[in-house]
Amino acid sequence: MNAVKPKRLKKGDTVGIIAPASPPNQENLDRGIAFLKDLGLNVKVGNHVSRVNGYLAGCDQERLEDFHGMFTDPEVKAVICACGGFGTGRIAEQIDYELIKKNPKIFWGYSDITFLHTAIRQQSELVTFHGPMLASDIGKEDTHPLSKEGFLQLFEPSSLVYTEQISPLEVLVDGVARGEIVGGNLSLLVSTLGTAFEIDTKDKLLLIEDVNEEPRSVDRMLNQLYLAGKLKDACGILIGDFCDCTPKRNLSLSLEEVITHYVQLAQKPAIKGFMMGHCNPHIALPLGVQACMNTNEKKLIVDSGIL
Template structure:
């Protein structure tokens, strides 16, 4: 079933936002600085009950993290949900989320990395536009966070279209052309983990964003090959290649990362550019997912509609 996309409402000063950890436990020092950042934007912050819980590599049990997510969407005072960090764990709760409830209580949902699974599931099951952007414990709370990463939060206060050009970072054209469609995707590892499930990423006539971290070129090769064989690269209207931080060989015999990415992008032969500062990078540029976007390699520009009502 194809759902019409729902844009959440913009934030206003003194609105309440919920901070949750639906995957791994956050660095507590960074988390506190991140919460102070949100408060400095004039927002009231409430914390999920399991925000500081530790269950191995998970921030509490699946039931606790699911409860935090549900309560945040159900609470009428909460206008946005900001994830503390990624790590691992969102795929474990995806099948038990009440997507119908989310559809009837739309609000801003923000995060990236392991949160990619939730971006994909929430968009495809509830039709909600979500935001792929830096998180509190893993990005904003760090002492060396780039001002551009913090500035990206302004887009959830004001509905505006925006463009990514070489004023932000140099971009390399891999396949020339112009493509448009809803922007989808996120972390490559998590996108691949949706394949074969009810949450399998739908890339048909969409711009596909990919990024990753700490994966050897051969691992990136394996994942891109799987997406390619599953038809996801051919289905996409174009590709937006984000940051692949520390994706370097750990063995003597290896292809270079750029050789791997270029190979699959050119196999798909859809308009594509790389080196967008989106992903595990500093600065990190936030972007709404599920909204209409246009990639133009002649102008070296990605234009994205507002993600807000």
């Protein structure tokens, strides 16, 4: 795939805020928007971001309209998700991917947004960004400075170099892996299987993370990825943060036992401990660019995601 990198941001640019999944906490969103303004950006909020339709931020058509509207709007240089939650995959089939090809822009989010990262990259070849969101992360009062610092990569091309200076890393399988980095939330990656947006991991570095899933659930999902060939196809595996993924019953395997089992079955270079996912700090990175993971050096280097 010939990855398409979006153009960098400049002070004074306008960024669009959408909620393609669940409705955001408004107070947190306001603080997140203030953060963007402090970076020198103007902000345009989608028409339906404050809508509430059960666990969705408006009906599917409303969320789709906000998504398309931001990519169509010539003033908007980046599309940033307010939060994750549930339901993003419901709009994937209706998205105009040719529109995205014609209007490549920065697209930023994670968690439930993983479905859109995968769909957009595979249908439009656009590099997207897996990073902390406004209401669910940046707008919280205890947000770590490193989470906020990640947004600076949108202003100036630079490689991400992740070492143990950021967090302790544990090698599960030795080796060096080079390839395009893909992935995100494990639950959402599994939900793409058997659809037109099924995650392609062939010769790629696969990132996985999740939240509030017991080891038995992580086991089921990793088994499905394994049986679908997605772990064996990958050139390497990055284990991000698995937040609150602890057993709620006495008889259980540990999360570590589950992850180690499948990584060793795949026999691809693997490191766990990356602060990527539902964690604080949350280190942002582009998806769809080249990266290199070296277990001997306990280092991950990811190419810049912008032009």
